[in-house]
Amino acid sequence: MSPSRRQFLSATSLVAAATVPYFQGPSRLLGAEPTSKNDRVAIGLIGAGGMGVGNLRAASKWIDVMAIADADARHASAANQKLSGGKAAEYADYREILDRKDIDVLHIATPDHWHTKPLIEAMRAGKDVYCEKPLTLTIDEGKLIRKVQQETGRIVQVGTQQRSQFKLFVKAIAMVAEGRLGKIKKVTAAIGGAPSCDAIPAVEPPKELDWDRWLGPAPVADYRSSGRQSNCHGTFRWWYEYSGGKLTDWGAHHVDISVWALEQAGQAAEQGGPLRLGGTATHPVAFRDGMPVERDRYNTATAFELTATYPGDVELVIRHDTDNGVTIEGEKGRIFVNRGKLVGAPVEALADDPLPEDAIAKVYKNLPMVGDGRGAHWATFLHCVKTRQEPISDVHSHMRALNICHLAGISARLGREVAWDAKAEQITGDEQANAMLARPYRKGYEIEMG
Ligand SMILES: NC(=O)c1ccc[n+]([C@@H]2O[C@H](COP(=O)([O-])OP(=O)(O)OC[C@H]3O[C@@H](n4cnc5c(N)ncnc54)[C@H](O)[C@@H]3O)[C@@H](O)[C@H]2O)c1
Incomplete structure (x- = not known):
C-alpha cells in the first residue's frame, strides 16, 4: 500500500474520536491529537488567500x-510558512497538484x-475536496458538478460551515424538523448589501501575481487597484464577472439554512423548489442584457x-438588511438565528419542553459532531473521506440553495420576475433569463459540460 493510501485510510484517530457523540464532551475530542504521522491526512491547497489559510x-x-x-506567488509562500513551516511544494498551476499521486484530498x-473548473478536474483525478462556497457562478455549472460527483463518487x-454550528443553526433546523414552529409560512435571509465605489484605475498588476491566470475562465479585463479597492484579492466578490455579489457570497450561507429549514419542514421537497422569484434590486452601475455596462467599479447589487415563492404561497x-441572520416564521411562532444567537418564543419554550436527545444528530445525518463551527465542519469532512458517507454540506443540497441565489441574481440583473421549473431546472417563458443559467468561458478555460 502506498504511503499516501495508508495516510488516507488511517485517519483513524480522527474517526475514532469522531464517533463519540457530541453530547458526551466535545472539548475532550477537540483536545485529541493524532498519535502518529500516519494518522494525518495529506492535503493540497488551491487558492491560498484569507479563507484557504484560515480553513487549513x-x-x-x-x-x-x-x-x-x-x-499570486506571494500568497503561496506566505501560506507555506504559516501552514507547513515552508515545507510544502509551491505551484503556480493547480493542475500540478492534481497530478500528485501522494495527495488524495484537496x-x-x-x-x-x-471553483467549478478545478473542482470538476479534481473529482475526475480521484480527489476528495473541501471546496469553498459558492460552488458555482451559474446554475448550469451546478448540474455538471452534481453529475461528476455522482459519476466519480x-x-x-x-464550505458552508454554518451547517456545523450545532447550538445555533443546526438546533434551529432541529426545532423546525420537530415541528416546534408548525407549518412554515416565511423564511427571511438577511444578508447585508454590497459596497459601491468610484472608478478604480487600471494599473500594472504586482509582478508576483499572474493576472491572466487569476482571470482564468472570466473575460479579459484590466487589473484595477486603488487603496483597499480592487477587482482582485478579497474584493472580487463585488464584481459580477467573478462572483454573484452578496446574493451568492452570504446567500450561500443564509439561503442554504433557509432552504434546509423548508426541506426539514417538508415544504420544499428535493425536487420542489420555488415557482417564481422576483422583487427589487439596486445596482451601482447600469446593466445591459444582464451584465454591467461600466467595467471600472464594483457592480453587484x-x-x-x-x-422566492413556493407552492402554498410559502x-x-x-x-440586504444589516441585521444579518435567518428569521423562520411558522404557524406556532418565529425564531431568529445568526452566528451569535438563536432567539424567539419557541426557543424559550425549550426550557420546559426540550428537544429529543437525538434531534440535532438526526438533522446532522447522524454524522460525528466534533466541536462546533469551522473545525467541526472539517472534522465531518475528514470523517466522510474515511467512511465514504455523504457530508453535511453535500453538493446536491448546496445547489438546491445556490440555485435560488443565482435566480435572485438573474432577476436582479434583468430587473424582472422569473418563473422557475424546479424539476427541469429551467427558467420558463423568458429566453433571455434562461440563457443566463450559463456563462461563456474564456478560450482555453472551457469546462466540458458533458
Ligand atoms: N465559508 C466562509 O465563511 C467564507 C468566508 C470567506 C471566504 N469564503 C470563500 O472562500 C473563497 C476565497 O475567498 P478569500 O476571501 O480567501 O479570497 P482571496 O482573494 O483572499 O483568496 C483567493 C486566492 O485564490 C488565488 N487564486 C486565484 N486564481 C487562482 C488559480 N487559478 N489557482 C490558484 N489560486 C488562485 C488568489 O491569488 C488568492 O490568493 C471565496 O470563494 C469565498 O467566497 C468563504
Whole structure:
C-alpha cells in the first residue's frame, strides 16, 4: 500500500474520536491529537488567500499541507510558512497538484469564478475536496458538478460551515424538523448589501501575481487597484464577472439554512423548489442584457428584496438588511438565528419542553459532531473521506440553495420576475433569463459540460 493510501485510510484517530457523540464532551475530542504521522491526512491547497489559510489552520491538528497552488506567488509562500513551516511544494498551476499521486484530498479556496473548473478536474483525478462556497457562478455549472460527483463518487464538502454550528443553526433546523414552529409560512435571509465605489484605475498588476491566470475562465479585463479597492484579492466578490455579489457570497450561507429549514419542514421537497422569484434590486452601475455596462467599479447589487415563492404561497425572502441572520416564521411562532444567537418564543419554550436527545444528530445525518463551527465542519469532512458517507454540506443540497441565489441574481440583473421549473431546472417563458443559467468561458478555460 502506498504511503499516501495508508495516510488516507488511517485517519483513524480522527474517526475514532469522531464517533463519540457530541453530547458526551466535545472539548475532550477537540483536545485529541493524532498519535502518529500516519494518522494525518495529506492535503493540497488551491487558492491560498484569507479563507484557504484560515480553513487549513482550523483543521491543522488532523492534516499535513503538502502542496500549495496560487496565482499570486506571494500568497503561496506566505501560506507555506504559516501552514507547513515552508515545507510544502509551491505551484503556480493547480493542475500540478492534481497530478500528485501522494495527495488524495484537496481544499479549493480560490475566488468564486475559479471553483467549478478545478473542482470538476479534481473529482475526475480521484480527489476528495473541501471546496469553498459558492460552488458555482451559474446554475448550469451546478448540474455538471452534481453529475461528476455522482459519476466519480468523490466526497465533496462545501464550505458552508454554518451547517456545523450545532447550538445555533443546526438546533434551529432541529426545532423546525420537530415541528416546534408548525407549518412554515416565511423564511427571511438577511444578508447585508454590497459596497459601491468610484472608478478604480487600471494599473500594472504586482509582478508576483499572474493576472491572466487569476482571470482564468472570466473575460479579459484590466487589473484595477486603488487603496483597499480592487477587482482582485478579497474584493472580487463585488464584481459580477467573478462572483454573484452578496446574493451568492452570504446567500450561500443564509439561503442554504433557509432552504434546509423548508426541506426539514417538508415544504420544499428535493425536487420542489420555488415557482417564481422576483422583487427589487439596486445596482451601482447600469446593466445591459444582464451584465454591467461600466467595467471600472464594483457592480453587484447594493440593496435588494427578492422573494422566492413556493407552492402554498410559502415565501423565502432575501434582503440586504444589516441585521444579518435567518428569521423562520411558522404557524406556532418565529425564531431568529445568526452566528451569535438563536432567539424567539419557541426557543424559550425549550426550557420546559426540550428537544429529543437525538434531534440535532438526526438533522446532522447522524454524522460525528466534533466541536462546533469551522473545525467541526472539517472534522465531518475528514470523517466522510474515511467512511465514504455523504457530508453535511453535500453538493446536491448546496445547489438546491445556490440555485435560488443565482435566480435572485438573474432577476436582479434583468430587473424582472422569473418563473422557475424546479424539476427541469429551467427558467420558463423568458429566453433571455434562461440563457443566463450559463456563462461563456474564456478560450482555453472551457469546462466540458458533458
Ligand atoms: N465559508 C466562509 O465563511 C467564507 C468566508 C470567506 C471566504 N469564503 C470563500 O472562500 C473563497 C476565497 O475567498 P478569500 O476571501 O480567501 O479570497 P482571496 O482573494 O483572499 O483568496 C483567493 C486566492 O485564490 C488565488 N487564486 C486565484 N486564481 C487562482 C488559480 N487559478 N489557482 C490558484 N489560486 C488562485 C488568489 O491569488 C488568492 O490568493 C471565496 O470563494 C469565498 O467566497 C468563504
